[in-house]
């Protein structure tokens with residue numbers, strides 16, 4: 001089954017690769033599997049733009065999203081997006097994974113205990129999703145949409161990307177050694193380095209936060225919001241590009 005994975009810190013990558021193993025002989029030529037994180041109760045805009053450039057006529061697009069707490073109505077946005085490109089939405093599933101969003105007050109990575117509990121539960125969840133997809137089911141099972149999911153996905157999602165995420169807020173702090181890890185790991189190739197090696201953010205940011213989480217000095221910040229917050233990478237994380245880029249997420 002053709003699989004497209006979009007992942008910042010490796011949660012969706014790990015889920016996608018596990019599903020690819022379990023679904024190696026499942027489905028038909030028409031089936032596609034899309035795996036990505038939920039952003040602000042919806043589909044990450046970078047992925048929306050990528051899909052809007054595709055012709056999906058004749059394809060059945062299964063969706064597996066990963067999220068830290070609430071998936072909202074990501075399923076509705078997905079169905080509209082796929083149908084708008086001529087495709088047929090397939091099964092729509094969610095897997096709860098460790099949280100990566102740290103750019104607002106009260107949002108932080110999970111405690112080690114919660115993180116481990118989510119990782120422990122994910123294996124069984126992924127197996128259940130693989131069974132559902134292999135059986136041809138087109139169920140909607142996001143696992144947990146959260147309270148007022150329609151409102152959040154319809155109203156907060158567009159507000160969030162218009163007003164909340166501003167690329168100009170990324171900066172490096174005094175701890176930066178100019179090592180360049182953030183620049184080489186950026187899945188959009190959006191980070192360049194100045195003469196001292198320090199990162200400079202361009203305008204093509206996907207807000208995946210990989211630069212923040214991967215910094216070995218914890219010296220990447222988003223305004224003042226990330227001060228005192230934790231970092232997280234999935235245990236199997238390895239840097240990947242986003243769909244559409246070089247060495248992209250398509251398998």
Ligand SMILES: Cc1cc2nc3c(=O)[nH]c(=O)nc-3n(C[C@H](O)[C@H](O)[C@H](O)COP(=O)(O)O)c2cc1C
Nearest residue numbers: 007008009010011012037040041067068069070100
């Ligand atoms: C910009 C951004 C927005 C996010 N919004 C949500 C959200 O609305 N609901 C949620 O439960 N998790 C949210 N998260 C957390 C991620 O969806 C979750 O940690 C996901 O598993 C990360 O997957 P990845 O490692 O493949 O990028 C957000 C993360 C980021 C970076």
